Amino acid sequence: MFAIFITGGKQYEVKKGDTIYVEKLEAKEGTVVSFDKVLMVNANYGTPFVKNAKVSCKVEKHGKQKKISIIKHKRYSRYLKRQGHRQPYTKLVVTSIEVK
Template structure:
């Protein structure tokens, strides 16, 4: 069984006991988070798609840690114009472990 949910403007496909990195959440480490914006749930034989979300369906996850991803370099350069700009960026993330996918079948 897997589910697709929406968090931080991105969609994530998850299974039970999977660890994923999502956009930073402001909850403390060890707390339980519920994602109620579930777009799709699929079993082996049945798939349900929301319009846009499934009512009564939620994904429960436990926050494992917070961190920052690897640095990316942003370089802007115009040749023969004496223009060069370098900038670095490290995106904040929250690592969560999916505990359960609660789905009420219709």
């Protein structure tokens, strides 16, 4: 059984036991988070969401991704700006997919 759900403006396809990295959620480590914006379960499509369906996940940890470098440069004008960014994430483990 697989499902496609939305969180953080992105869609994720998951099965029971999968590990995924999503945009940072305001939940403590070890708690269970459920998502009810499920677009599809197996071959059942929603319009736009599948009714009475939810995906439950356990929060494993919070962290930051690898640093990316942003460099802005304009030639001949002595303009050079360097900036870095580390995107926060939440690591989730899918515990169950339910459809009533």
